[in-house]
Amino acid sequence: MTAAPVLFSDDYYQRVIKEYGYSPFDLQRFDFSLAGTGQEELNLRYLCHHAADRYAAAPVANRITTTGFGMSGPPHMATASHIMKMVKLQQGGENCQIVLGDLDAYNGRGRSYSFTSELAERFRIFSERLGFDGEKGILRNQRDHADALTNMYLLGQFTQESDFEGAEEDNHAYYVSRGIVDATMTFRRRLSLGLMASDFITLGQKYDAVLVLLGVDEHKYVRFTQDVARRFDENAPIRGNFTLAALYARLNSGFNGHPKFSKSIPGSSISVETAPDEIRKLVREDESRDPAASPVFQLISQMTYCSHEELVRLHEDCVEGNKKWESEKENFADYLVHIKELWPR
Template sequence: MTDARRGEPVLSEPVLFSEDYYHKIIKEFGYSPFDLQRFDFSLGGLSQEELNLRYLCHHAADLYAVAPAANRIITTGFGMSGSPHMATASHIMKMVRLQGAGEKCQIVLGDLDAYNGRVRPYSYTEELADRFRIFSERLGFDGEKGILRNQRDHAEALTNMYLLGRYTQESDFLAAEEDNHGYYAARGIVDESMTFRRRLSLALMASDFVTLGQTYDAVLVLLGVDEHKYVRFAQEVTRRFDGDAPIRGDFTLSALYARLNSGFNGHPKFSKSIPGSGISVETPSEEISRMVQEDDCREPALSPVFQLMHQMTYCSYEDLLRINHDCAENNERWNSEKKKFSDFLVHVKELWP
């Protein structure tokens, strides 16, 4: 398989999100490094120590943190190619916690993204959006205090996507290709090239960010670190706004990047489209227990189970520090914790409508 854009081979091996990958991204794009000094401020009810544990890095989140609370908002979203896995649930939980600390929050249910980017039937994306909404609310997200919406019914974002088009360049779309695109394309999960429908999905995602910037002075996007190029895409386009642009680009667009959960069975991360890569709401309860118990990795940074523990609101920061030690020791407390955690995951699974 070759890259239709450049005539080069498409990489079908996964990009593993190791520390080397993280530091490469940090060096290339100027993000804050992942170490204990990475956050030197608190945010959304989380101390800097807990931020350093639960998140990888941020881009200009310090500017968001000093903006008046009434003029700032945190947003995230999901491309709904299928029912959610537990890494998706962990993202919702992060938003629930931030909302509970008083932050204005938005969750976008990417029905049109799934329709275009993943070529899902329209009726299927309608149904999934309704179920994701219920799931988010059952996990604790308050749609009255925050924003919980699909894409198809939000006319302002669709209009702004068209207005953004005037300021895009071919290179913007090519530069926004996900690092693991070749891995997914080789498995027939996504289009090999940057097709028009994939461009529409990317442009609408950027418009979701920019549309918030018409109301708020500071927008903080919560994403996995593998999606950092999407924020850069939006930033590059808004920098080109001129006097003819009917929408503004003079707002702060920041990003808070979560670590990615290593996938089971050697996959780079949890994926709704790759069976066996993660635990989803459709994984049988006994299979959840088996997968959790069989994780005997003694390196917490590489353990799919420990990573999921600290991504979800499973326990306190102090407990996580203890569990980190138990995972490395692979002791009886770790085995006992895995049993408790598998029960927790089954509970989350049962919240899916």
């Protein structure tokens, strides 16, 4: 029997706040600028933040923004939009890191070692073609980063059984029903989660503030890391007294009724492997007049396709379903084909 997906509506966001005890001070809207982007644009392109104001208060030299991607398959366009966000943050003066999760996919998704290794290299090239400066910032895999692997082992002494059980993604049952992930928190999945937390904590050994860019459905990973780091005592060989903040992206509604874009669910997204004609078909057939439910508008808002002012105008055009909106969808389809062609073959 297939489990029902969790749909990421406004009701979902409110439920997350209530269910996990977040206060208005835990998940906040933006009332400040970051990396040259004003608060109105931040609130339109991102859902909310956790402690990003404390991150922004730290000296630029002492803070870093990080994100990462599992190497379970070639990226979809929502993943490309995450890379674009990192490019914009980097160009705005932030120290930035992108982690290519080869070991995460090897354990968490059961992909072969050779597959994830090769895919990580293609992700690296794709990220640089999208504008990320791998010399100015950090663009790395997991298998060659010994400090994070060591720190993953060291933080193991401070974890509890409940930490792992409470870190399941909200759509876990849906993915299990489709045979995408293990049904239980197996040892290999614990390793995958532990290494992700270590990727965050390892940055905190050098920087006083770490800002993690994630989808809001991944908020449990940040809580997992914070809970473990809070238990570090004076005898711990790694420190936990740094700011771990989060920048939560809005989630792109999936095509064909799927809850969000997914590399593992056919038909849910536009990926770098989607044929140009299929890209144009999917974009044209999105007839939603609700920008919050339109896969096309949501993707436009996530990518650096247009300015903030143009995005506000497109919001109204989507609601009206006018000729300007139909024309813009054609232009956006061409843009997506261009992004697809940046993926190394």
